[in-house]
Amino acid sequence: MMRCEADAGEKGLLSRLREGDRHAFQTVYQRHKISIAAAIYRMVKDPELVEDLLQEVFIRLWEHRQRIDPGLPVGGYLHRIAQNLVCDFFRKLSRDKKMQDQVWTRIQPSAISVGERMEDREQQELIHAAINLLPPKRREVYILCKFESKSYEEVSLMLNINMSTVNDHIYKANQFLKKYLATRIVYLLLVGISHIGQVV
Incomplete structure (x- = not known):
């Protein structure tokens, strides 16, 4: 300082x-x-x-x-x-599920134009790393629905699975990503705090 x-x-x-x-x-x-x-x-x-x-x-x-x-x-x-x-x-975010949901709403890929509105490269990398941890089929379904804006019906036909299975994959993917990101985004953002006092 x-x-x-x-x-x-x-x-x-x-x-x-x-x-x-x-x-x-x-x-x-x-x-x-x-x-x-x-x-x-x-x-x-x-x-x-x-x-x-x-x-x-x-x-x-x-x-x-x-x-x-x-x-x-x-x-x-x-x-x-x-x-x-x-x-x-x-x-507080790390302990408060309601706050985690609010943060998740702001950062989940369906709420942004990937590569356009994502201002923080590290946050973008964190999201993609989390998605890559999903099981292969679940990851494929998630990417098709959330990144390529395919409907559940379209994904069902493309992958030859029923729509309830698509819905189940999306639900479980969201639950995993929310939990994963809720813990790691706290660390990611706190890393940047060490620089705040340097900008005076």
Whole structure:
């Protein structure tokens, strides 16, 4: 973490913030909101969640303003708050099935145009690695339905299996992928957290 001294203008601003000056708080918010939001987005890939976490970052800043050291850049302090909030979110995700379902909805291949909307190469590789762990027939059915947009009826005819079997393959594939990704995506995204404090 950079520990260079804050410039004279920022020192005064932070001193006023420590004393409860709301105008100083708004100035800090305007100066840093974009960089903090961008850092959070790189990890969570969810604009709505970014908005919630960004708001919480600055709530924490105001609530703990007396901890601010006016001699140090406030950007680093804000990034540490953001880092802690994102870590807390993904720890909660690893324990909360409802949250896992929400993340799954955002990342499952049927909800994206593969190779177009997938902004994070590592997440894309993780999804494909998970799909490759499926049994061969289940993987084939899943790819045809989710990546090639084939209907269950089309897949049934192509593979000479009944539609209930297609449905069973999709259901079991989704259950496996959800469980697999729910644990591994937490690790993948937390890896990136170590970089958040470097962008100040």
